[in-house]
Amino acid sequence: MTTPMPLRIFEHQLVAYRRLWRGTVVVSFAQPVLFLLAFGVGIGALIDEDVAASRRIGDVPYLAFVAPGLLASACMVTATVESTWPVMSAIKWSRQYHGMLASPLTSTDLVHGQVLWIAFRSMITAVAVGLVLIFPDDTRSVGLFGSVLAGVLTGLAFGVPITAWTASVDRENLFFGLQRFVVTPMYLFAGAMFPISQLPRPFRAIAYVTPLYHGVELSRGFALGTIDSAAFVHVAVLSAFVVVGYLWARRTYPRRLSP
Amino acid sequence: MNVALVSRIVPVQLRESRRAHHMVERSMVVYRRGWVMIVSGFFEPLFYLLSIRVGAGKLVGDLDVGGQMVDYATFVAPALLAASAMNGAVIDSTFNVFHKLRYAKTYDAVLATPMTPGDIALGEIAWALIRGVIYATTFAVVIVVMGLADSPWIVAAVPIAVLIGFAFAGVGMAVTTYMRGWADFEFVFLATMPMFLFSGSFFPLSRYPHALRVIVQLTPLYHGVELERAAASGRFGAGSFVDAAYLLALGAVGLVVAARRIERLLRP
Numbered sequence: 362m363t364t365p366m367p368l369r370i371f372e373h374q375l376v377a378y379r380r381l382w383r384g385t386v387v388v389s390f391a392q393p394v395l396f397l398l399a400f401g402v403g404i405g406a407l408i409d410e411d412v413a414a415s416r417r418i419g420d421v422p423y424l425a426f427v428a429p430g431l432l433a434s435a436c437m438v439t440a441t442v443e444s445t446w447p448v449m450s451a452i453k454w455s456r457q458y459h460g461m462l463a464s465p466l467t468s469t470d471l472v473h474g475q476v477l478w479i480a481f482r483s484m485i486t487a488v489a490v491g492l493v494l495i496f497p498d499d500t501r502s503v504g505l506f507g508s509v510l511a512g513v514l515t516g517l518a519f520g521v522p523i524t525a526w527t528a529s530v531d532r533e534n535l536f537f538g539l540q541r542f543v544v545t546p547m548y549l550f551a552g553a554m555f556p557i558s559q560l561p562r563p564f565r566a567i568a569y570v571t572p573l574y575h576g577v578e579l580s581r582g583f584a585l586g587t588i589d590s591a592a593f594v595h596v597a598v599l600s601a602f603v604v605v606g607y608l609w610a611r612r613t614y615p616r617r618l619s620p
Numbered sequence: 621m622n623v624a625l626v627s628r629i630v631p632v633q634l635r636e637s638r639r640a641h642h643m644v645e646r647s648m649v650v651y652r653r654g655w656v657m658i659v660s661g662f663f664e665p666l667f668y669l670l671s672i673r674v675g676a677g678k679l680v681g682d683l684d685v686g687g688q689m690v691d692y693a694t695f696v697a698p699a700l701l702a703a704s705a706m707n708g709a710v711i712d713s714t715f716n717v718f719h720k721l722r723y724a725k726t727y728d729a730v731l732a733t734p735m736t737p738g739d740i741a742l743g744e745i746a747w748a749l750i751r752g753v754i755y756a757t758t759f760a761v762v763i764v765v766m767g768l769a770d771s772p773w774i775v776a777a778v779p780i781a782v783l784i785g786f787a788f789a790g791v792g793m794a795v796t797t798y799m800r801g802w803a804d805f806e807f808v809f810l811a812t813m814p815m816f817l818f819s820g821s822f823f824p825l826s827r828y829p830h831a832l833r834v835i836v837q838l839t840p841l842y843h844g845v846e847l848e849r850a851a852a853s854g855r856f857g858a859g860s861f862v863d864a865a866y867l868l869a870l871g872a873v874g875l876v877v878a879a880r881r882i883e884r885l886l887r888p
Contacts, residue, residue: 383806384803403818406823408680542660545664549670554676555674
């Protein structure tokens with residue numbers, strides 16, 4: 362039996378990653394761990410002293426509140442990086458995609474391979490953060506398995522549409538804009554660090570439509586064991602981002618890569 | 621002017637530097653096309669400070685800092701300004717310098733003219749400082765507009781940010797001359813990220829375990845944060861001189877090392 366085409370692309374990525382993974386450890390792993398220490402432990406100590414503040418985050422230690430949020434955010438960051446610079450490089454600079462298209466691979470295979478890759482990289486990040494969360498008493502729970510899955514879905518909800526968009530733009534300077542005006546604000550406001558009920562009403566409405574909010578809620582629901590029927594909404598919204606992104610990529614890839 | 625001041629502090633290595641301003645001019649020409657990025661730098665501090673005000677600030681409430689109750693956003697804002705001065709200087713003096721040193725071979729071309737390694741070191745650091753002034757000014761404006769500064773001394777925040785930038789640009793450039801490849805840049809993150817989070821920026825020094833307190837006090841960013849906080853609250857003390865001297869010394873040492881190393885790397 363022959364290897365399915367998208368898996369071959371995945372294999373290519375994996376071979377490259379075997380040499381490059383060290384460079385991603387800091388962003389994917391050290392950064393969330395340091396943030397956990399600073400926010401969960403450091404700022405957490407300031408917050409946990411305050412009964413009213415503890416009530417606002419659901420009567421749990423702040424570390425337990427923020428950790429699953431940071432897990433989902435880390436997946437967002439990883440997936441965003443993987444679907445901007447490397448994709449642009451494969452199109453424009455290293456031109457790997459053109460090499461691949463000179464083989465029996467089609468642009469549809471390239472899209473499938475990229476989706477697999479985003480899922481894989483998000484999973485590595487989610488598992489790495491999840492492993493760290495086993496150590497503190499406040500965050501250890503079986504629900505972390507669910508949080509990891511939520512992280513992967515969050516990564517896909519970002520990575521797939523961003524991949525489609527990357528294939529449709531020409532200037533890599535736009536990536537700084539994406540980072541500064543989309544990713545960073547979500548990190549800061551979409552519920553990872555504090556409950557969005559603290560946001561003024563119009564901004565709360567914006568937070569509800571961001572994929573990160575749903576990823577964070579899902580991840581947190583699993584980790585704290587507070588998951589309820591709203592989880593279906595979260596999964597539906599995240600899946601919608603993945604599906605729309607996928608259909609979009611199926612259009613932008615052939616358009617960009619056709620000779 | 622910065623360039624003149626700097627060369628007076630470290631005269632030995634940089635004696636032969638006469639034309640550093642050409643290096644700055646070159647950078648200005650390059651950045652004429654990148655001004656949108658510089659302008660959009662205004663939003664980054666705005667987002668962070670807003671997030672802290674509506675988010676963590678509401679959860680933490682007021683902090684007891686040296687016997688005074690301080691609103692959390694007011695506590696964090698000057699620290700973020702110091703951190704952004706550090707980050708800007710580090711990115712400029714590591715990534716950008718490394719690219720020019722190893723890939724674009726910009727410095728080889730520069731040295732083919734009457735310019736010297738000292739000109740390069742000074743010119744590049746001067747440019748990093750000029751950008752630092754732009755960023756720090758926008759940041760300070762955001763702080764004032766959000767009502768997070770209690771004192772007119774906030775105007776000192778900009779020169780202090782330049783001092784922080786000088787310290788980190790000097791060290792960053794010196795370190796960059798030892799880098800072997802892009803993979804080594806991980807160490808840059810490994811140095812700046814913990815400093816950003818643990819230099820007394822987000823919670824007061826008194827909250828750290830005793831042993832860690834000493835380590836925190838040794839980091840340059842801690843001293844930058846202390847200075848910026850003094851500026852925002854208008855309470856400078858004897859310690860402020862120590863903070864400033866430490867940063868100045870660090871930058872000067874970095875500058876000397878960088879000039880020497882560029883000499884060795886590029887002049888066969």
